[in-house]
Every structure is written in C-alpha cells, then in structure tokens.
Amino acid sequence: MVFRKDLRPYLAQGSSYFRTCVLLAMGPAILAGRATLADPLPSWNEGPAKQAIVEFVRLVTDQSSPQYVPPEQRIATFDNDGTLWAEQPMYFQGFFVFDRVKALAPQHPEWKDRQPFKAILEDDMKALLASGEKGVAESVMTTHAGMTTEEFERIVRGWLATARHPRFNRPFTDLVYAPMLELLAYLRTKAFKTFIVSGGGVEFVRTFSEERYGIPPEQVIGSGIKLKYAIKDGKPVLMRLPDIDFIDDGPGKPVGIQKFIGRRPIAAFGNSDGDLQMLQWTAAGKGPRFMLLIHHTDAEREWAYDRHSFAGLLDKALDEAQRSGWTVVDMKKDWKRIFPFQ
Amino acid sequence: MVFRKDLRPYLAQGSSYFRTCVLLAMGPAILAGRATLADPLPSWNEGPAKQAIVEFVRLVTDQSSPQYVPPEQRIATFDNDGTLWAEQPMYFQGFFVFDRVKALAPQHPEWKDRQPFKAILEDDMKALLASGEKGVAESVMTTHAGMTTEEFERIVRGWLATARHPRFNRPFTDLVYAPMLELLAYLRTKAFKTFIVSGGGVEFVRTFSEERYGIPPEQVIGSGIKLKYAIKDGKPVLMRLPDIDFIDDGPGKPVGIQKFIGRRPIAAFGNSDGDLQMLQWTAAGKGPRFMLLIHHTDAEREWAYDRHSFAGLLDKALDEAQRSGWTVVDMKKDWKRIFPFQ
Numbered sequence: 001m002v003f004r005k006d007l008r009p010y011l012a013q014g015s016s017y018f019r020t021c022v023l024l025a026m027g028p029a030i031l032a033g034r035a036t037l038a039d040p041l042p043s044w045n046e047g048p049a050k051q052a053i054v055e056f057v058r059l060v061t062d063q064s065s066p067q068y069v070p071p072e073q074r075i076a077t078f079d080n081d082g083t084l085w086a087e088q089p090m091y092f093q094g095f096f097v098f099d100r101v102k103a104l105a106p107q108h109p110e111w112k113d114r115q116p117f118k119a120i121l122e123d124d125m126k127a128l129l130a131s132g133e134k135g136v137a138e139s140v141m142t143t144h145a146g147m148t149t150e151e152f153e154r155i156v157r158g159w160l161a162t163a164r165h166p167r168f169n170r171p172f173t174d175l176v177y178a179p180m181l182e183l184l185a186y187l188r189t190k191a192f193k194t195f196i197v198s199g200g201g202v203e204f205v206r207t208f209s210e211e212r213y214g215i216p217p218e219q220v221i222g223s224g225i226k227l228k229y230a231i232k233d234g235k236p237v238l239m240r241l242p243d244i245d246f247i248d249d250g251p252g253k254p255v256g257i258q259k260f261i262g263r264r265p266i267a268a269f270g271n272s273d274g275d276l277q278m279l280q281w282t283a284a285g286k287g288p289r290f291m292l293l294i295h296h297t298d299a300e301r302e303w304a305y306d307r308h309s310f311a312g313l314l315d316k317a318l319d320e321a322q323r324s325g326w327t328v329v330d331m332k333k334d335w336k337r338i339f340p341f342q
Numbered sequence: 343m344v345f346r347k348d349l350r351p352y353l354a355q356g357s358s359y360f361r362t363c364v365l366l367a368m369g370p371a372i373l374a375g376r377a378t379l380a381d382p383l384p385s386w387n388e389g390p391a392k393q394a395i396v397e398f399v400r401l402v403t404d405q406s407s408p409q410y411v412p413p414e415q416r417i418a419t420f421d422n423d424g425t426l427w428a429e430q431p432m433y434f435q436g437f438f439v440f441d442r443v444k445a446l447a448p449q450h451p452e453w454k455d456r457q458p459f460k461a462i463l464e465d466d467m468k469a470l471l472a473s474g475e476k477g478v479a480e481s482v483m484t485t486h487a488g489m490t491t492e493e494f495e496r497i498v499r500g501w502l503a504t505a506r507h508p509r510f511n512r513p514f515t516d517l518v519y520a521p522m523l524e525l526l527a528y529l530r531t532k533a534f535k536t537f538i539v540s541g542g543g544v545e546f547v548r549t550f551s552e553e554r555y556g557i558p559p560e561q562v563i564g565s566g567i568k569l570k571y572a573i574k575d576g577k578p579v580l581m582r583l584p585d586i587d588f589i590d591d592g593p594g595k596p597v598g599i600q601k602f603i604g605r606r607p608i609a610a611f612g613n614s615d616g617d618l619q620m621l622q623w624t625a626a627g628k629g630p631r632f633m634l635l636i637h638h639t640d641a642e643r644e645w646a647y648d649r650h651s652f653a654g655l656l657d658k659a660l661d662e663a664q665r666s667g668w669t670v671v672d673m674k675k676d677w678k679r680i681f682p683f684q
Binding site for chain 1: 414417491535544545548552558559560561562566569570571577578580587593594596597600601602603604605619622623626
C-alpha cells in the first residue's frame with residue numbers, strides 16, 4: 001500500500017493518537033503536496049512555455065491566489081489534429097476516407113471511372129482536390145453516412161487497429177504527443193475538465209479519445225452529420241445521414257463550445273487558424289485565461305509547417321498570439337520528446 | 343472533523359499501529375458503507391418503484407454482481423419538464439415567453455393589434471394556439487433570439503428571480519420534485535453521471551440546472567436555436583439567431599444523447615410521450631437497464647393528468663411501460679413529499 005508507506009516518515013514524528021489521526025486524515029493533501037515535487041511535465045523542456053503553463057495552473061488553483069478559479073469553472077478545450085496528435089501529410093481522417101473507398105470499391109465497379117472515387121483509388125490527391133468541395137464532400141459522405149452509429153464505430157475501430165501511418169509505419173493512435181498527454185493528465189489532477197473541440201468528425205474522434213487521451217465521449221465536440229432515429233429489424237437505431245449537421249471549425253468552435261459545454265473555457269489549446277476564434281473567445285472572458293498555440297517547427301522528429309501549409313495553416317493565429325501575448329510552443333525547442341514511442 | 347469522530351468506534355477496537363493505519367486508509371470505504379444505512383431516498387414511500395431503483399443501483403454498482411457496470415458507463419438521463427420540475431398549467435418556459443412579451447410591449451405598440459402578440463398581451467391562450475405553429479414560433483423567437491448568449495442568460499436569471507407560479511405563488515425553481523433531487527444525488531454518490539435531456543431550451547435550463555439540480559451546464563442537452571460568432575464593439579460574442587438548430591424532443595432525444603454524450607444511457611427517466619424514444623433507446627442497449635416514467639396522479643399536492651393533457655401527454659409511453667415492465671411512479675402513492683417546501 002503506497003498510502004501507508006508514503007506516510008511513514010510523517011507518522012514517525014509523533015506517537016500520540018491524535019496526531020496520527022490528524023496526519024492520516026490529511027493524507028491525501030500531503031500526498032498531493034508531495035506529487036508536485038515530481039515534475040508533472042517531464043517531456044517538456046524548461047523554458048517559457050512550460051513555465052507559463054505551471055504558473056497559470058498555480059494561479060487559478062491556489063486557494064490563496066486572488067485569481068483563484070473554483071473547480072467547476074476549470075474548463076480546458078483542446079483542438080485535436082496537430083494539437084493532440086499529428087496531422088501530416090494529411091488529416092488522419094483523410095486516410096480513413098482513402099482506405100474505406102478502396103475497401104468498398106469491389107462493390108462499386110463504376111468508381112474506377114468516376115470522380116472523386118477514381119482519384120482516391122489511384123492515390124491522386126491532386127485530382128481529388130480538383131474535384132472541388134463537392135467531390136471531397138461526396139467521398140466523406142460515402143464513407144461516413146448510410147450506416148448506424150454502432151456500425152460506424154465498429155468500422156472506425158477496425159480501421160484504427162490495422163491502418164499504419166505512411167512515414168512512421170505505426171498505428172495512427174501512436175502519433176499522439178507525449179507532452180500533451182502529460183498536460184491533459186496534469187490539468188485533470190488539478191480538477192480541470194478537459195474537452196476536445198475538433199474540426200474532425202465527432203464520432204471518429206470518440207472511438208479513441210477515452211483510451212488514448214483519457215477524455216470520455218461526452219467531452220468530445222466535433223463536426224458531425226445528421227442522425228435519424230429509426231426502428232430497424234424491430235430495434236431502435238440511429239442512422240447516419242449524408243447531410244452536414246455542424247462544422248466545428250474556425251468560428252464554429254466557440255459555437256460548439258457554447259452548444260455542448262455552455263460555459264466559456266479558461267484555457268484553450270490549438271495549432272492553426274481554425275483554432276483562432278476558440279482562443280479569442282477564451283481570451284475574452286473575465287478573470288485569468290490561458291491561450292496556447294503549438295508551432296510545428298521540428299521537421300526531423302515531426303514536421304515543420306505554418307503559414308503556407310495545407311493541413312494546419314498557422315498564419316493569422318500566429319500573428320494574434322504575438323500581438324496578444326499568447327503562449328507559443330516551439331515544438332523543436334520546448335518538447336524533449338514528441339511521440340510516446342520516441 | 344467528522345472524519346475523525348466517525349472513525350472513533352473503529353479505532354477503539356485496536357491499538358496497534360498497523361491496525362490503525364489500515365482502518366484509517368479504509369476510512370472512505372467505511373464511511374460510504376455507513377452512509378447506505380441511512381435512507382438515501384427519504385421522500386419516497388416504500389413500494390415497488392423505490393425498491394426497483396435501489397435494486398438496480400445495487401445490481402450495477404456492486405463489484406461482485408454479474409451485472410456490474412464500470413463507473414464511466416453509468417450514464418443516467420432525465421427529462422426536465424414534468425420529471426424534475428412541474429409543467430402545469432403550461433411549460434414554465436411558456437410563462438417566460440408571456441412575461442417577456444409584456445416586458446417588451448412598450449417598445450412595440452403595434453403588438454396590441456398583431457397576433458400572436460395580441461393574444462399574449464391579453465393572456466388569451468386560445469387565441470395564441472389559434473395562431474398556429476407559426477404564431478407560437480414567432481413568440482418564442484422574439485423572446486429568445488436577437489441578443490448575445492450572455493444577455494439572454496442575464497434576462498432568464500432576472501426573470502427566474504422575480505416571476506411567481508400562479509398556483510403556488512412561489513419562484514418556479516421552487517417547484518422541483520424533492521424525490522427526484524434525492525434520486526439525482528443518490529445516483530451521483532454511486533458514480534453515475536446525471537444528464538438533463540429536455541425538450542425545453544438548453545440555455546434556459548442551464549441557468550438554474552447547476553444550482554437547483556447539481557447538474558452542470560455541460561450535462562444539459564435541450565432544444566436550441568442557431569448561434570453565430572461575431573465581433574461586437576471589438577469583443578467576441580455569440581449572437582442568438584431566430585432559426586431552430588435542434589429540437590430535443592421525441593425521436594430527437596436519442597439523437598441529442600448521441601450527439602452530446604456519445605454513449606447510451608443505462609438509466610432514463612421521463613414522464614411523457616416525448617420521452618418514449620429516449621426510454622426505448624436506453625432499453626435497447628446491452629446489459630442491465632432502468633427505465634422509469636413518472637405518472638402525475640396527485641391533483642391535490644400537484645396535478646393529475648396523462649392521456650389527454652396539453653403539456654406532458656402520457657399515452658403511448660404508458661402503454662409501452664406496461665408492456666415492457668418499465669417502472670411507473672404513481673406520484674400520489676410513491677412520493678411522501680412532492681416539493682421541497684411541502
């Protein structure tokens with residue numbers, strides 16, 4: 001029992017019944033105090049970013065701080081693609097679309113000659129993009145709609161279990177950022193409630209968020225298609241319809257936050273212009289606030305990109321971060337380790 | 343310190359250091375065990391409904407039970423109107439619409455002669471209903487849209503603080519059901535996560551859910567209008583638009599549950615046909631399930647209504663409850679006390 005062992009030094013100091021009782025009653029507090037002596041963010045190098053995080057957390061959780069925030073208001077929101085896991089050479093959900101179209105192709109011989117499917121079957125990204133928004137939307141709906149929510153979950157889980165990232169030859173869920181996993185856990189030990197606010201598909205992200213990030217499905221907000229309640233073979237099901245319900249990106253992020261959480265975060269984490277409004281919305285609240293952008297600067301261990309990239313464009317948000325004094329993580333400098341397997 | 347005092351009888355049994363440590367380390371477990379000796383549902387009369395609740399909770403929380411459900415899956419969803427608070431002589435949000443139209447009328451002299459406003463200003467419910475869905479929708483949008491989310495919250499809070507229920511002459515938030523408050527608290531002590539899934543307006547319910555029910559805004563699902571992110575006087579705001587986003591009623595309830603929670607409840611509580619699909623969806627999951635309907639049978643202390651009522655029609659759902667063996671609360675018999683003030 002760790003509890004008993006850790007308390008031994010304290011217990012040895014006194015023998016009276018009363019003292020023992022008080023100290024044991026204080027056990028959890030003492031242990032919490034001791035825990036802060038160990039570094040909660042070992043994958044972060046010492047530097048301004050790490051310092052800003054730790055200082056903010058102290059500021060809002062220390063009961064004697066004039067900026068103290070009660071636990072129920074400690075809402076922290078995280079973008080997913082490029083913030084919690086990688087997003088190159090394209091959003092990982094894009095790989096799912098490609099693999100899924102290929103898996104379904106034998107039942108659709110006509111796809112060989114029809115865009116956007118032809119482009120996908122030939123791994124021709126240029127041709128896919130040339131098919132325009134309509135082509136991309138069709139490829140997404142074909143692979144994401146027309147089944148029940150339970151069937152879709154099964155399909156995504158199956159894909160995640162077998163698909164491999166082309167550069168690292170590992171499951172996509174291996175490409176989560178170790179420093180961010182530590183940050184999520186650290187905030188939760190400080191009674192923050194951690195939410196994902198992703199432009200990606202909400203049901204896609206939910207299949208791995210709990211296991212990988214410790215974030216339960218009810219704390220995942222994302223883009224979604226319409227659902228319809230129906231009775232199928234005598235059983236109630238929710239059918240996924242080929243019709244956009246909500247785009248949780250850019251100005252959609254504060255909207256999603258209000259719809260799903262109903263209160264403003266005190267901390268927000270992103271990496272692209274798609275997160276700008278979420279950070280602005282967070283910053284505009286009363287009281288202490290923390291806004292952080294991840295700048296992908298490490299071509300060797302991960303990727304280096306910002307102002308002119310396809311996925312994860314970071315341009316206006318970087319300017320505003322500099323103007324407004326938001327924390328910017330320089331991945332190469334600030335992160336000792338990128339992926340847990342490194 | 344309650345902790346120390348409660349443990350005294352146990353401590354007195356042994357004097358060895360080791361024994362003291364073990365007992366104190368077990369403190370929380372012992373206290374939890376003791377708590378079950380006190381009745382967690384004192385406003386419920388002994389009977390089949392109370393028994394079914396307690397037995398279900400034991401079944402899914404006792405680690406030695408073959409039907410044990412891990413805490414993260416203990417999702418319980420509650421309808422609001424007629425399930426957590428009263429809904430007669432009309433949904434309480436309807437009183438808000440009436441009062442708000444009257445408050446805004448001086449700025450709209452033309453309303454005196456225009457429906458649906460004329461009907462509302464003259465307290466003429468018949469004429470309001472005669473204005474049809476379009477008229478009712480117009481009265482709702484006029485009072486719920488066109489302001490920021492923060493302004494709307496301030497308006498609703500102000501109204502709740504001053505408005506009085508016509509029969510009981512008390513704030514509407516006094517008309518919550520004491521037995522249900524106990525049930526919510528009881529489930530939470532058993533690691534259930536309690537959600538509201540209401541046909542009412544999500545932002546309306548959120549203004550009092552945390553204080554009144556202990557349910558934080560992020561666990562409230564409801565109907566809603568569209569929001570738009572905008573910059574107003576240099577500050578980001580969310581504008582409420584006169585455009586329905588989502589109707590969380592009937593078949594919309596399982597859809598709302600999937601959208602917002604992303605997993606199926608194991609227990610669901612309602613009182614009307616608008617809750618039927620939520621209960622069906624809950625019942626259709628694998629493993630132990632609990633479905634409960636509140637039957638309003640107490641005209642003296644509350645109201646008696648079911649198959650032919652305006653608000654809270656309970657007809658098809660009552661039939662299905664009887665067919666499927668769902669628990670039906672007979673308010674008059676099963677509830678010792680209805681409102682906390684009684």
